[in-house]
Amino acid sequence: xxxxxxxxxxxxxxxxxxxxxxxxxxxxxxxxxxxxxxxxxxxxxxxxxxxxxxxxxxxxxxxxxxxxxxxxxxxxxxxxxxxxxxxxxxxxxxxxxxxxxxxxxxxxxxxxxxxxxxxxxxxxxxxxxxxxxxxxxxxxxxxxxxxxxxxxxxxxxxxxxxxxxxxxxxxxxxxxxxxxxxxxxxxxxxxxxxxxxxxxxxxxxxxxxxxxxxxxxxxxxxxxxxxxxxxxxxxxxxxxxxxxxxxxxxxxxxxxxxxxxxxxxxxxxxxxxxxxxxxxxxxxxxxxxxxxxxxxxxxxxxxxxxxxx
Amino acid sequence: xxxxxxxxxxxxxxxxxxxxxxxxxxxxxxxxxxxxxxxxxxxxxxxxxxxxxxxxxxxxxxxxxxxxxxxxxxxxxxxxxxxxxxxxxxxxxxxxxxxxxxxxxxxxxxxxxxxxxxxxxxxxxxxxxxxxxxxxxxxxxxxxxxxxxxxxxxxxxxxxxxxxxxxxxxxxxxxxxxxxxxxxxxxxxxxxxxxxxxxxxxxxxxxxxxxxxxxxxxxxxxxxxxxxxxxxxxxxxxxxxxxxxxxxxxxxxxxxxxxxxxxxxxxxxxxxxxxxxxxxxxxxxxxxxxxxxxxxxxxxxxxxxxxxxxxxxxxxxxxxxxxxxxxxxxxxxxxxxxxxxxxxxxxxxxxxxxx
Numbered sequence: 068x069x070x071x072x073x074x075x076x077x078x079x080x081x082x083x084x085x086x087x088x089x090x091x092x093x094x095x096x097x098x099x100x101x102x103x104x105x106x107x108x109x110x111x112x113x114x115x116x117x118x119x120x121x122x123x124x125x126x127x128x129x130x131x132x133x134x135x136x137x138x139x140x141x142x143x144x145x146x147x148x149x150x151x152x153x154x155x156x157x158x159x160x161x162x163x164x165x166x167x168x169x170x171x172x173x174x175x176x177x178x179x180x181x182x183x184x185x186x187x188x189x190x191x192x193x194x195x196x197x198x199x200x201x202x203x204x205x206x207x208x209x210x211x212x213x214x215x216x217x218x219x220x221x222x223x224x225x226x227x228x229x230x231x232x233x234x235x236x237x238x239x240x241x242x243x244x245x246x247x248x249x250x251x252x253x254x255x256x257x258x259x260x261x262x263x264x265x266x267x268x269x270x271x272x273x274x275x276x277x278x279x280x281x282x283x284x285x286x287x288x289x290x291x292x293x294x295x296x297x298x299x300x301x302x303x304x305x306x307x308x309x310x311x312x313x314x315x316x317x318x319x320x321x322x323x324x325x326x327x328x329x330x331x332x333x334x335x336x337x338x339x340x341x342x343x344x345x346x347x348x349x350x351x352x353x354x355x356x357x358x359x360x361x362x363x364x365x366x367x368x369x370x371x372x373x374x375x376x
Numbered sequence: 377x378x379x380x381x382x383x384x385x386x387x388x389x390x391x392x393x394x395x396x397x398x399x400x401x402x403x404x405x406x407x408x409x410x411x412x413x414x415x416x417x418x419x420x421x422x423x424x425x426x427x428x429x430x431x432x433x434x435x436x437x438x439x440x441x442x443x444x445x446x447x448x449x450x451x452x453x454x455x456x457x458x459x460x461x462x463x464x465x466x467x468x469x470x471x472x473x474x475x476x477x478x479x480x481x482x483x484x485x486x487x488x489x490x491x492x493x494x495x496x497x498x499x500x501x502x503x504x505x506x507x508x509x510x511x512x513x514x515x516x517x518x519x520x521x522x523x524x525x526x527x528x529x530x531x532x533x534x535x536x537x538x539x540x541x542x543x544x545x546x547x548x549x550x551x552x553x554x555x556x557x558x559x560x561x562x563x564x565x566x567x568x569x570x571x572x573x574x575x576x577x578x579x580x581x582x583x584x585x586x587x588x589x590x591x592x593x594x595x596x597x598x599x600x601x602x603x604x605x606x607x608x609x610x611x612x613x614x615x616x617x618x619x620x621x622x623x624x625x626x627x628x629x630x631x632x633x634x635x636x637x638x639x640x641x642x643x644x645x646x647x648x649x650x651x652x653x654x655x656x657x658x659x660x661x662x663x664x665x666x667x668x669x670x671x672x673x674x675x676x677x678x679x680x681x682x683x684x685x686x687x688x689x690x691x692x693x694x695x696x697x698x699x700x701x702x703x704x705x706x707x708x709x710x711x712x713x714x715x716x717x718x719x720x721x722x723x724x725x726x727x728x729x730x731x
Contacts, residue, residue: 103458143704152711153704153710153711157707160651160703161655161700161701163700164651164655165697165701167693168693168695168696169697171696172691172693172697175689176408290693295521295525302518305515339533339536339537341532341533342533345525345526345529345530348522349526351518351522352518352522352523352526355514356508356512356514359508359513359514
């Protein structure tokens with residue numbers, strides 16, 4: 068029972084960064100963007116969050132700075148992909164390289180002490196805040212309501228994105244830009260502006276998701292600590308068919324695969340570590356293939372630059 | 377004359393991108409308090425210090441040449457194969473099994489067998505995402521990346537488990553048979569035949585892409601899949617074939633890296649050759665012949681990155697930033713060229729030429 072409860076709580080903890088990143092990506096993709104630079108942007112967020120938390124002494128400031136850096140860094144992608152109309156996959160790949168390079172160079176510059184070799188100094192990270200009453204519900208309580216603040220932010224974002232996409236005219240406009248930009252344009256929707264807005268917003272969430280890794284899930288930055296989570300978030304979006312609730316389910320699935328990997332290690336089952344580490348990646352492939360058979364929800368104009376004529 | 381003109385035209389763009397990347401990184405280094413001159417000096421001398429260093433750089437360019445050509449072939453077909461990293465590793469693994477367990481075979485036979493095994497290993501790892509894309513419409517960007525991670529974990533499993541050489545402290549596989557080591561071509565260097573084989577493959581793929589019927593189909597699909605379909609090209613089969621070939625080339629690169637350089641399998645066999653390959657191919661305009669030159673450039677950068685770290689304390693991953701900037705500028709230049717050409721009739725002409 069205790070093990071199950073641990074597993075479920077770990078599932079949620081592992082799912083949240085994917086959830087936050089995927090929610091952001093889904094909105095931008097709905098408007099017609101395809102940003103494979105998510106991995107690099109998350110890495111920048113993780114680094115910025117850690118750096119700010121360490122230098123400013125506050126994990127909340129860390130999260131805010133991570134979001135700002137996420138927006139700025141995504142801005143490069145946005146300008147190149149939207150205004151300059153370069154190939155989105157190519158620029159995304161460049162963003163990933165920049166993210167890996169910049170974080171590694173700066174980390175070395177700022178925190179690496181020659182001689183001691185000590186570099187991974189820890190910072191104070193988001194503490195767990197049990198929610199009164201709710202957290203004492205058996206099973207559900209520890210699973211959902213005894214986490215750090217960013218987990219609750221993740222819950223809130225699901226509702227917020229759902230509301231924006233399905234209950235506001237803004238959501239309709241965003242979807243129009245991704246489905247049929249020309250038609251949207253003829254109705255007076257500013258496609259370029261919409262794409263900028265959603266892409267930059269996704270940058271903020273990617274930055275936050277990155278910060279979650281460095282100052283909520285752990286309390287230090289490590290080079291390449293995202294380890295493919297940005298790419299997995301993209302898979303979660305496909306899996307969730309671009310809807311907030313679907314994405315939540317997808318993120319939980321991957322969180323579960325990750326938690327299983329950790330739990331199996333704890334249980335001391337004699338499966339080689341590397342094989343267990345494959346689980347999330349294999350699960351991604353299987354899940355994406357399973358969904359594709361009845362593939363619905365993909366924005367028609369995703370990844371296609373819009374040229375106003 | 378016309379050809380020469382075209383060649384010059386196709387060179388100024390990447391040249392400008394490289395120049396821009398140098399200028400920007402020089403500024404970035406200086407602003408962040410590094411000695412940029414020292415850093416670039418170290419980068420330069422890491423290759424041009426002596427013959428041994430030069431051979432080393434050619435060896436470093438070899439895996440990039442294979443993965444770069446692999447990426448170019450798939451991109452020509454509009455399949456974004458981000459998975460050459462995994463295909464490279466699977467090629468090395470397959471070749472490793474042959475090299476470790478077929479010790480009784482004579483050298484040349486063994487080497488050829490390793491190359492074949494490597495190509496098959498990579499091809500299998502490439503053709504699965506290709507099939508999933510063609511048959512089920514699954515984004516190859518996602519599947520190839522996942523396949524990279526799976527291959528990496530698989531390699532980790534092998535060198536910690538079944539293939540582990542327990543006499544070594546670090547997890548690594550047994551060595552391949554001595555007779556399978558590729559010979560060093562020049563005295564005092566470790567230069568092996570890999571880079572030159574890569575050049576041959578690049579030329580072959582260039583001819584295949586631009587001078588044969590199949591290559592024409594591949595490019596037609598890449599340029600406009602719907603139009604190609606209407607023109608009677610089997611788009612799905614073509615995509616799968618492109619991924620088969622692409623994966624095979626990357627896998628062959630892995631086998632050559634194993635036989636020529638590493639001699640045993642270990643987890644960090646590829647420091648991201650498959651990811652750098654994207655930059656290599658994009659810089660070359662996805663032209664296999666061009667890939668030879670951009671692979672040399674990136675091999676030069678890789679060879680110098682550690683020297684740079686030693687001399688000027690710049691993190692070796694600074695090279696990543698350099699690569700990112702190059703890609704961005706090439707992408708920008710490609711667009712500006714399109715805009716300069718204008719729309720309407722001229723684009724049609726370009727379209728015909730492209731196909």
